Amino acid sequence: MQQQDYRQVLVEKFVDGIEYSVETLSLRGEHQLIGVTDKRLSPGSLVEQCHIYPAALPEETFARLARYITRLLDEIGHHHGPMHIEVKLQDDDIQLIEINNRPGGDYIWDMVNKVSGVNLVAETLRYAFSGQPDAQTRRRRQRYGAMSYIALFHSIPPQTISQALAAKVGLDRVQCQLDNGQPPKAIGNSFERPGFILIGEQEPAALRSALPLVEQWIDSQTHHEEKRA
Template identity: 40%
Template sequence: MKSELLLIGAGQWIIDWCEYYDVAYTLIQKPGIYVSGSAKQVVLIDYENDEGVWDYIEALCNKRNIVACLTSTEPALSLAAKVAEKFDLPYRTCENIEFIKDKWKMRQVLEQSPLNSVACELVESPRELQKFIDQHGTVIAKPQDGVGSLNVYKLTSDNLGKLDAIKGYPLLVERFIGGKEYSVEGFSYNGEHRVLGITEKQVDEKNLVEKRHVIPAPLPADQEQKIEQAISQFLTVIGIKNGPSHTELKVEDGQVYFIETHNRVAGDDIANLLELVSGFNLYRELVGWPIGRRADVQAGDSMKGCAVIDFIFAEQGRIDKICGVDSVRTMPGVMEVKIYKPVGSKITNTKSSYDRLGHIIAYSDSLAQCEEIIKSVHNRLTIDVSN
């Protein structure tokens, strides 16, 4: 029987690679979500809320030769794990999805491992939060299952006035880890972990929103090796055995501390940056590996040049004018300039990655050259905002 793929909430990149490999697939997508005209077999079901989705999936998997269940969206990960576990498919299990989505449980797993752990607690009230701050100084408070830097707070004894505004208890509170922050893109093959690239993350200290990603991260060779070794241990401890992973970590005083991980392709166009410097396409591998088409290119061994995504922000107000976008897109080294919001949109204070206005992607021989390209783009772009 011909091999087929089940796609749940999959983006256009996955559909395109299914078409490239001429592999049969069924896409389950929510009603109202755009689906490309190239998608051949589409079933519209609200896979988060419609109980009938499981009956449909069971019937499909019992009838067809489904070899993998793929997704590129956070809301579909739990369902994809349930499918994979039920029908013995690769990529994820319900247990490691639980550790990945629940950061408190991930911390408990790490405490039982040889990896570095950080002081943390699940707090139920402002009083418990203040007690933890008194004990540990600067802390990070965040939801157990948050994404996109949403509702993440950096707190100290000097800004306890913020406590009254914090909602959504219980919260995971952790000792603040200093040092630089990185993310690591990986792909695992039956428990063999391959590091594809290390990205340096630059974060706004006021709101903890990521403002720039640089790949490859400017790291000394010994530090890079230390991160790669720690990542391999970490993925094994968490239980990720197959498929893509995106892991965030910090290096403080030479020690690696893990922040969180995801068993999916990274957001923020990091996959695009990785392909620019290595030629390795994560979505191609996601589709190709389960059908026996593993890529020959080994990212990480042959990085060429530097790729940077720099996010565009604006002050609070209303966008009155956006000029220069088309002209900067033709500049040498500019791979993409995208504005997320049209003229007339309201800009609020930046509280999460969803509040960013746009981005610039640059690729060149070095980080210094990328920075010059990005600076030139900012100088030529005009974004007028009125109060």
């Protein structure tokens, strides 16, 4: 490549490990690791299929991540506001994938609010010049012990979802854009997903038990629509 007059070459490698999202809030230079989100991709693609908040991480791993993000945020000079950081963990190694000074997408911001009681935008504004969040106020805002965002890759009427799942899981929000009779197309990126389901449970174990039920039901609806097509 140098012989072809490329003066600089950027070489990237594939990073092994399990990918997580780290949600942080910095208030006037003091960094807090609010929580870690478990991310699952659609098989064979890079499109997110499911987020689980909070991720089931050992305390030692959580503490190691907290030390890492503190050094990282200090290094880049981040002083105030939320940060959405994507990392991969493999053994004791932490690899930075992406960092953005905003709350996490795919309703991660909403899951953080309802599980951790931390409204990332409101607290950023409220404590811009003075004051600190009150732990009791955060606890009063908590609605669930754990939540999950489940993306839809085929259109399913929200009413159909609610009727089938409301009595079985803690259905918090359902949103889906109907296809208006158009044939389904392959999803190439996150913006092309037609909708999502947001579920919440008081106990993390209950959420993880409910996830296979929801995913199996979505798969059954998808196969049914494929047969009709």
